[in-house]
Amino acid sequence: MxxxxxxxxxxxxxxxxxxxxxxxxxxxxxxxxxxxxxxxxxxGSGESDVAREWWRMTASPKSAYVLAALFLLHAAGTAIELLAGHAPPVVWLGVAIGAAISAAYVNSAIHQSRRA
Missing domain, CATH: 1.10.287 (Helix Hairpins)
Incomplete structure (x- = not known):
């Protein structure tokens, strides 16, 4: 990686x-x-080689929440830079995609937590 x-x-x-x-x-x-x-x-250790469900992004809910938080922090920091006028408008693309990736990790964690 x-x-x-x-x-x-x-x-x-x-x-x-x-x-x-x-x-x-x-x-x-x-x-x-x-x-x-x-x-x-x-x-993750203990996961089979069978294809994951479409929504599953990590081996555990905990790791999904951690990654969601990191992507959300990155998106929020970038948004602050944009609002302060320190970055060009094209960077909103990164904010939107970072927030979407964060939401995907949260979705994965919620699904895994329900199945546990």
């Missing part, structure tokens, strides 16, 4: 070096791809 994050940052910086308004969306889309890939590919 660390390698994926490094590649995403490098791709975003490379495109942002040319045009920020293009680089940020590219990095954001690559980030979404990384989240989807890791949610589908990595398993």
């Amino acid at each position: 660390l390698l994926g994050v490094i590649i995403i940052v490098m791709a975003g910086v490379a495109v942002a070096g040319i045009r920020f308004d293009m680089g940020y969306p590219v990095a954001t889309v690559l980030g979404v791809v990384l989240v989807v890939f890791t949610a589908r590919a990595f398993r």
Whole structure:
């Protein structure tokens, strides 16, 4: 996963070096791809190799809540920067997607908690 994050940052910086308004969306889309890939590919100890339910993103509700909080904090911090006028409007894309990813992790945690 660390390698994926490094590649995403490098791709975003490379495109942002040319045009920020293009680089940020590219990095954001690559980030979404990384989240989807890791949610589908990595398993917790004791999880079977059977495909996960569409809503399940982590092995446990606790890890889903932690990741939801991290994505929400990132989205909130970015929104504060935008409201303060320190970032271009294209960054609202990252706020919206970060909030959506956070909601997906909360949904996963709630479903897992109900099944426990």
